[in-house]
Amino acid sequence: MSENPLYAEARLQEIADLDLLSGDIDPILQRVAEESATHLGLPVSLVSVVLDDALHVAGSHGITGLWLDETKGHPLEWSFCATSVRTRAPYVVENAADDTTHAANPLVMNDGVRCYAGVPLISSRGFVLGNLCVVGMAPRSFTEAELRYLTDLASQAVARIEQRRVVTP
Amino acid sequence: MSAHHLAEPSEGDALAALQRVFGAMPAQEKWAQACREARLVPGHVGTTAQLGQVAAALARQGGATASVARSSKYVFARSAVMWRVLPP
Numbered sequence: 001m002s003e004n005p006l007y008a009e010a011r012l013q014e015i016a017d018l019d020l021l022s023g024d025i026d027p028i029l030q031r032v033a034e035e036s037a038t039h040l041g042l043p044v045s046l047v048s049v050v051l052d053d054a055l056h057v058a059g060s061h062g063i064t065g066l067w068l069d070e071t072k073g074h075p076l077e078w079s080f081c082a083t084s085v086r087t088r089a090p091y092v093v094e095n096a097a098d099d100t101t102h103a104a105n106p107l108v109m110n111d112g113v114r115c116y117a118g119v120p121l122i123s124s125r126g127f128v129l130g131n132l133c134v135v136g137m138a139p140r141s142f143t144e145a146e147l148r149y150l151t152d153l154a155s156q157a158v159a160r161i162e163q164r165r166v167v168t169p
Numbered sequence: 170m171s172a173h174h175l176a177e178p179s180e181g182d183a184l185a186a187l188q189r190v191f192g193a194m195p196a197q198e199k200w201a202q203a204c205r206e207a208r209l210v211p212g213h214v215g216t217t218a219q220l221g222q223v224a225a226a227l228a229r230q231g232g233a234t235a236s237v238a239r240s241s242k243y244v245f246a247r248s249a250v251m252w253r254v255l256p257p
Binding site: 008 | 186190191239243
């Protein structure tokens, strides 16, 4: 078995216990996404759940009419959000078109994603579930204050997510 | 685009994903159980539709297995999504 936290059975069990894969749209997670995008002046925000091989969208703002709104997920190899599962820290890409890791990503090449800032959603049991992230279509830097704002909102998202726990300790 | 692995997923890919999380023997057991439930034979799950049927059976096992199964669903959908995003 892999030592990579992406593939940790306990983390994937935590995601299941928190009922994060149900198809229902949680209005509070939607609101967190909307507030994030609005505050930072960016078109898209996601509350993402990072699985072993894919990203699942648990809350979103700004993707109506895009293919991601229909699929509610995409393979992890296209994801910016997986990095925080490994690092447990915020992750910023100021210009994905110039970023060696992401320049060939279809989300960059075909959907026009340029800037990204994501902060990890960490459960009370210490597992990184996914990210609260904002995405823009033009290069952009992010201030420490903006990352702190996202981190505070991520805490609200986690508090909401913890209410979904279907298995008690 | 080859860096983004656009090849159709295979039974081997799906089983490897389970093994990465659960280890070899538990993964084989979960896969065999899901194949039985989907009325398919392990080692002979050939099409994306059949993989989807096994993934649905895996999802019904619950817990971390369901998380891996959901992940598979998005990976199986990858080619279809990509060809809409990127017309050939």
